[in-house]
Amino acid sequence: MPTNSALQPSPSGAVVVLQAAVASGVSVCFANPGTTEMPLVGALDQVQGIRAILGLFEGVCTGAADGYGRMLGRPASTLLHLGPGLANGLANLHNARRARTSILNIVGDHASWHLKYDAPLTSDIESLARPVSAWYRSVARAEHLWQDTLDGIHAAFAAPGGVATLVVPVDFQQRAAPDQLRADALPAPAPAFDEARVGEVEDALKSGRAVVLLLGDRALSERGQLAAGRIAATTGARLFSETFPARTERGGGLPDIDRLPYFPEAAIAGLKDAVVVLAGALAPVAYFGYEGLPSELASVDQLVTLALPGEAADLALERLAERLNAPPLPTLPATALYSVPDGPLTPQAIGRLLSNALPPEAIVSVEGGTCGYPFVTASARAAHHTILTNTGGAIGQGLPVALGAAVACPERRVFALQSDGSAQYTIQALWTMARERLPVVMLIASNRRYGILQTELGRNGIEPGQQARRLTLLDDPPFDWPALAQGYGVPALIASTTEELRRALTQALQHTDGPLLIEMRLA
């Protein structure tokens, strides 16, 4: 019988929300739903073009959406269960906020008429969501579902990008949702830059003063880095990357750009007396405040802004290079392998071995101090790759971000270089990687302690007693990483020497039908 569309019932609100999301380019939903999201769960099979991926814990979903968004520049959606489900996802939304990643963060809620009864799962979702959200709205009328979803995605895209939290009460999901004003989805805005600022930076570079270009956001794209390299070669300006960039390209002959040091003493020394040009980066501040050290790593009168985060810092750098008549960089040198002697595993050896092993266009999610810095130092000589770091300091983002990047870029190999302590916060990511057959290689730096806390106790002048010391140790019992991996259906290898890690990395690259974990037992 032919279908008469005029006689078809109105779609449900849940279908409208997903249709609006798909129309705006959302094609993945990282979900951990509950009772109040069932109509949206059902609608995932009614709306073409959106893939549902289950996480066992909400922080896996939000971190994956962050990794996905960083790689593709368009939002994934989440699907979370009321206030408590959102709460479990907040830490990685905090990181996404600092990375300025576009995310459509969908939270189901009680039926609108049920909220006033303060049932057990009721809570103040707005208060929970606001600190991480660039935009927040709880759907108030069925007729607004399409526009509310579009508004959220548009806000997530708006410079500099962010988390849009859309709360959808279950009654609006369930019921037929007629009378939508179906406005067209808007394209993501194209970033621009301010020519006048380029002139100001040109003047600074010609002033004879020492200049540092601090690169963040789009300045760390391939185009941005190549332009910055030309500027540095021509003017003698020094280049730094933000300490924790959301995304940076590296290797394949790109200029070897140091990260601004983490501890304020070294960062201040690196910026001292220079004009500091902010290219997609914010004014640099200390990660933590330390008595006797300033929070501002450069004084306000040192700063000149070339482009704000979200603006086209890469194009601004190209324009600047052009105005300076900076010649193209010499032909990119071939990537070079490190010679790593046989012996125990040190962070430096790990960084170099991973750098050697990276196939072209790899993605490396880096979390944790132990191996992160040595790897980034080494990887300037690797094949071209993309590095994703922990932008907001909420640990437990490395594995979920790797997961999301692997969903976003199935044609690229993804590595997670991960400290053992921080891996535990969202360990459930392993299961989703196994379920989705994502060939992520997880490299766990197993040193059985919170190394950063031992350092920070020392910086605080604290001689730890028994309880304090024990709060920094993870050795009683030690994690059995291969067993944990097996628990989630992930094969694992152990490497205790450089030779073992070299072999394990070779094996890992041949393993293409799912994740693999390598426990790197540090000396």
Add this chain to the structure above:
Amino acid sequence: MPTNSALQPSPSGAVVVLQAAVASGVSVCFANPGTTEMPLVGALDQVQGIRAILGLFEGVCTGAADGYGRMLGRPASTLLHLGPGLANGLANLHNARRARTSILNIVGDHASWHLKYDAPLTSDIESLARPVSAWYRSVARAEHLWQDTLDGIHAAFAAPGGVATLVVPVDFQQRAAPDQLRADALPAPAPAFDEARVGEVEDALKSGRAVVLLLGDRALSERGQLAAGRIAATTGARLFSETFPARTERGGGLPDIDRLPYFPEAAIAGLKDAVVVLAGALAPVAYFGYEGLPSELASVDQLVTLALPGEAADLALERLAERLNAPPLPTLPATALYSVPDGPLTPQAIGRLLSNALPPEAIVSVEGGTCGYPFVTASARAAHHTILTNTGGAIGQGLPVALGAAVACPERRVFALQSDGSAQYTIQALWTMARERLPVVMLIASNRRYGILQTELGRNGIEPGQQARRLTLLDDPPFDWPALAQGYGVPALIASTTEELRRALTQALQHTDGPLLIEMRLA
């Protein structure tokens, strides 16, 4: 050399906070600290009488503080790292809020002078904390540290009990904290009841109308239940417990009190046409709103309040029994064993086998629908035990609550009867149990699915397509529970039949030097 106390330096702010906490009866700190909590970490060795217990994830710490507080009636403290650390602990603080558990929730923050620079880990902690906190304060002056801590603990104790969030900027922790007005810690207030309300309930019971006593909070203590049993026997009133009590005593001859059913149809039927007496319980509302069903399970004009949560509902019930001249209950029957035939594991068989196996004064943390109801139904015939349930619906509380209960009551055996899906949210609890050698017996109901979601899809009239169905399944890959347990240093057993579970429970009871996990493979 003799010490002259007059010449001693002032203690640090961190020491003052812990001294005030200890003076108020806080003796345990469930901690997952970071850089901004280092002075408090150091102070844990300088202040006598407080034990630090490390969690790998903040939800383990907050859930453990909840379980501890439910058992001892006095607060544990937490120690969490800034906004993101708090965020990871919020879901179980939501449950603690619904359980009205007293908790001193300590959150470190950036140095007060560093906050305005909006460093990566900066966030709006107050906005995150308010929805779960009965009391919130960020320390504003070093001189207030003692009083702020006392105020927080007093607020946590104030009826009906709750979470007090105390934010301590690291500079106030670090510096010497002189000039404290060291007021004495106040004792926890003694709960009372209102005699006039007892009279109103007596009138209702004598009116000839059907009466239901709905018991919550202190009405579910042993005294409360015995008094309620006397009233029921004398007047014919029907007894229900809240559906999800924070703590209830059971077995050992206590009256067999049904829980108010979870789904609203059955709950409404159970309360229909009766006077509903609220004894430590709130007016009953539906867990979720369902189209066509009321949110209020009893109408307002059915309700009579005997005692509010936090009031002495148990003493009010005793007074009522006295006014009714209700005789003591007949001698308590001996506990009775169920005969469970050999065969596959069903939820009913599991409930009965666990009921049979409980040693006197066991504590059972119950989370998950699959086995929770059948166990509680069965356990009226068990030896006397205490049941702790999930009060707020944020899943991932069962294992941490068991952990906290085991810390609180080292002389009692603790069981966690736990669904597999919900166990995953705070799976890191296993490690802390192993580290602290807590003899918790974890019974994982392994049915490899989110059973409640399959039920709720059906209630929503959704015929699940491929994506929706997959969002309810945990079978690809299945969790390897013994491997996960081994990963955290916990021995494990598998039971697939009633006979295997009987043997596993016997083994578990002999295992007293640490946790043990039993994977119960459901038919």
